[in-house]
Amino acid sequence: MPIRYSTSGKIIAHRFTLEAIEEASELMQGFCLACGAVRDCCEPDARRYECEECGNHLVYGADEILVMDLVRSDP
Template identity: 60%
Template sequence: MNHRIERNPTNGKIIPKRFTLEEIEEASANSYGLCLACGAEREACEPDARKYRCDACHHNTVYGAEEIALMGMMK
């Protein structure tokens, strides 16, 4: 997976990644979270995890699979 962070050119804020239903289901089944900044996976995340630190990009943007679904971050 591409771990590139996209930013809004006007204000520099991170543009959150969106995930497919299949990616969210896989994350849920394997108990890992997904980074909204770079898309990386993080192991050992609770389904309701919020703002965990990403090992790939070092931002506090890892969320649990169910939390991502509830936030409507699906493609």
């Protein structure tokens, strides 16, 4: 899956629920911002790990996703 960009050139990233972020933090998982896939063995402060699903280097740890404000309020 290719990376999606907005008209301003910014990456259009997936957003995640707070519950998913909390669980990922406990399980040492991260999420791909391009396709939303979960990656195991991911440090909470991970940045730009390779996604095993789409190949993009956009996997971020749970803490980084919180800092980036990519948490959505709907379930």
